[in-house]
Amino acid sequence: MSHTGTTSDRLTCAPSRAVRELGLKRGEFELAVNLGLIRTVPDERGGGPRVALAEIDRLRSGDGLRDRVATVGTTEGAKLMEVAPTRFTSLARYGLLIPAKFYLNRYRAVVWLYLAEELRQFAAEGCHARLLTARRTPSEIRDALKAGMDRRPRNWRGRHIGFLTRQAGDDPWARAAAVACLLDPADVADIVRDPRERTRLSRCRPRLPAHGAPGSPGAELAETLMTASEPDEVAWFRADLAHSMETARRHHPVGDALSPTPSAEPDPLVPLPAPSAGPDPLVPPPAPSVGRSLPAPPPGPAADRSASTGRTPRHGLLSRLRRRHRRPAGSPRSYRITAG
Structure with a gap:
């Protein structure tokens, strides 16, 4: 029995086809989407994002998309x-x-x-x-x-939160999850006390770049780089998460008709998954240009928040203990950071 495709299927295509049509590599396509150079639309049947055929035609008629994501x-x-x-x-x-x-x-x-x-x-x-x-x-x-x-690392996180909040669109829970995924799970648990809300955040969590198998030294290093670490940066993200949660609760509180019912009590410190270009109210300010006199180091995200929420716990301690428990005896831990 044949099925007629939806209007979305006829007017849009999967990212894999868009990559071929535009002559991009997969990583270039994903970066172009993150930067807002390629607009995507949701799948009517609940699948991943799709690309309108008209968008592909628009990009073909333009100049230098590949140069812009090089x-x-x-x-x-x-x-x-x-x-x-x-x-x-x-x-x-x-x-x-x-x-x-x-x-x-x-x-x-x-x-x-x-x-x-x-x-x-x-x-x-x-x-x-x-x-x-x-x-x-x-x-x-x-x-x-x-x-x-x-x-x-901090500037990468500042840019990536812009990517994530843009992808979240107008969904307040998705925007809160975008902020939460760049925080240590202990910070998230401190701000979001209700386990049902943490479960909902987990379900909305955006996909972060993968770097090795889960639990591997490479994955642990990437997790460290993708987690806010400097005190003022952590304070900014905590304040932002608290504000985003207020908005999410006001629009769709857990337990209303639009909220999924958690199937089980979650681990209170279960790590939430994560991660821009263009202005966004949740994005930390970019590094400033340097004029005749060199300014102080670029301000952190906390510079744009007049107050933070609550105290800041010892960041990463619980996560490191969990990771140490998972790591097989004798597995390597060393790494180095380069500018390459």
Whole structure:
């Protein structure tokens, strides 16, 4: 018995076909969606997001979609900006260059990737000339780096929360889950005390980039990078989660007709899954441009919140204990972070 396709099936296509039609790699397609360059629509039958055929036609008629999602590492990025790789790394660690992606190489070293288009724009702005051409890196940057500053993980999280909240759309629970997935589970449990609400957040949780099998050293390192860690950053995300939960409860409280009924009592510290471009009320501010006088290090997300909610517990302790319990005896733990 044949089934006639829905209107959505006739006017849209799966991401796999869109990748072929647009001549992109899968990673390039996903980044373009995250950046808002490719618009997706929900599947009428409850499947994953789809791409309208009209959207594919629009993108084909435009110029340089692949160039807009091209990413480079440290060596290529330094060449684009005509600086030494060490200078490039200093600017990135200080927070002036914001990563778009990262991956772990075979040695479990973190390799950061940047949008080539953004690097060209940074280098072309006259106010950055001193940063790029001065014989020595400005003393403010040198002092911060000597103290151990590395804003690359934090800037990646700030960008990724924008990706996630854009994908969540107008669903208040999905937006709350997007914030929760970048927090330590202990922080989530402290803010969201009702286990039914945590279950609902888990069901709405967005998919975060995978880096190795669950429980592997690579996956644990990626989890660390994708979890807010600096005190003011954690305070900002906690405040944002509390605000998002108030909105979600007001619109669709747990137990109403639109809420699924949890099948079982969840673990109160079950890790919630996670993760932008364009302004979003939930997105931490981007790193500032540098003018004639070098500013202080880029402000953290907490700078845009006048108050945080509650105290901040010891972040990651419970998670580390759980991970240690899962790790087989003698399994490797070491890793290093690079600018690559």
